[in-house]
Amino acid sequence: MGDLLEIIGGVFLVLGSITMLLAAIGMYRMPDFYNRIQVATKASTLGLLQVALGVGLIMPGWAPKLVVLFVFILFTNPISSHLVARAAYFTKVPMSKDTKIDKLKESISKAHLKTVKTKA
Amino acid sequence: MKNNALMFLTLMSVWVLLNASLDPTLLAIGAGVSLLISFAFCSKCDVISGINLSPKAIAYSFMFVFVFIGELIKANISISKRVLAPSLPINPGIVQVKTKLKSKVGRMVLANAITLTPGTFTLDIKGEDLFIHWVDVKSTDVDGATKEIVSTFEKYLEVMYG
Numbered sequence: 001m002g003d004l005l006e007i008i009g010g011v012f013l014v015l016g017s018i019t020m021l022l023a024a025i026g027m028y029r030m031p032d033f034y035n036r037i038q039v040a041t042k043a044s045t046l047g048l049l050q051v052a053l054g055v056g057l058i059m060p061g062w063a064p065k066l067v068v069l070f071v072f073i074l075f076t077n078p079i080s081s082h083l084v085a086r087a088a089y090f091t092k093v094p095m096s097k098d099t100k101i102d103k104l105k106e107s108i109s110k111a112h113l114k115t116v117k118t119k120a
Numbered sequence: 121m122k123n124n125a126l127m128f129l130t131l132m133s134v135w136v137l138l139n140a141s142l143d144p145t146l147l148a149i150g151a152g153v154s155l156l157i158s159f160a161f162c163s164k165c166d167v168i169s170g171i172n173l174s175p176k177a178i179a180y181s182f183m184f185v186f187v188f189i190g191e192l193i194k195a196n197i198s199i200s201k202r203v204l205a206p207s208l209p210i211n212p213g214i215v216q217v218k219t220k221l222k223s224k225v226g227r228m229v230l231a232n233a234i235t236l237t238p239g240t241f242t243l244d245i246k247g248e249d250l251f252i253h254w255v256d257v258k259s260t261d262v263d264g265a266t267k268e269i270v271s272t273f274e275k276y277l278e279v280m281y282g
Contacts, residue, residue, distance in 0.1 A: 019196060026200075030208075031210070034243075034253045035210060035212055035255060038199070038253065042192070042196055042199060042236055045192065046193065049192075064136075064137040065137065065138060067137055068138055078236055078242075079232065081241075082232075082235055082242050086244055107216065107251070
């Protein structure tokens with residue numbers, strides 16, 4: 001029984017490593033900052049879920065701590081990435097040439113026009 | 121009072137999970153410190169109190185967790201396919217969507233869930249408008265994008281945060 005759990009845990013550890021590896025490849029291949037941060041955020045969250053699950057199966061005593069760890073990562077990972085991306089956007093990090101549409105820019109320029117009009 | 125109680129429960133469960141034991145001394149220390157913190161610092165924190173505590177909302181919360189993990193796995197499969205395809209098939213852009221959720225926490229959870237699901241990433245929130253970076257833009261108008269991105273989670277979050 002213990003052996004079986006260890007094997008399943010090992011499988012999850014390998015799956016988590018593969019997820020992280022794919023994220024690394026994605027970081028290298030994506031054309032601009034925004035696409036890169038997309039890949040990094042999703043893969044690191046799922047990769048950590050898989051690694052934590054694997055460790056929990058191999059060492060069942062650590063399971064409660066791993067749950068707390070994963071919940072913290074689940075809440076903080078998207079928030080920190082969102083903040084980094086938002087800061088990048090407002091400091092005008094360039095977007096890839098393939099970018100089709102930018103609604104945020106339109107909304108910002110509209111708001112800008114409104115303030116100019118009210119001042120005049 | 122509800123805020124304090126919720127804060128106390130949250131702190132206490134983290135303490136118990138981290139210690140992984142039910143030793144009475146440890147429990148007493150944890151309860152004392154949690155009580156102190158929740159009453160000293162949490163008379164006005166409305167972050168957790170947005171949560172609806174009816175049985176239906178709790179059931180929806182559990183369903184939300186499973187839907188969310190399913191979406192997270194789908195997100196990774198789709199992004200892996202894109203990354204490994206030699207032609208790198210991406211079609212990025214920033215779209216605007218609208219949410220019906222009113223509470224702050226509901227919007228925060230929605231934005232986080234969007235960040236962790238297929239090809240979408242929350243860049244900015246202004247009131248009820250979310251600006252989302254999308255790796256594969258399927259529709260550029262507000263309604264189409266809202267239907268594609270937000271509606272999966274919104275039906276659960278509407279019940280959870282009322």
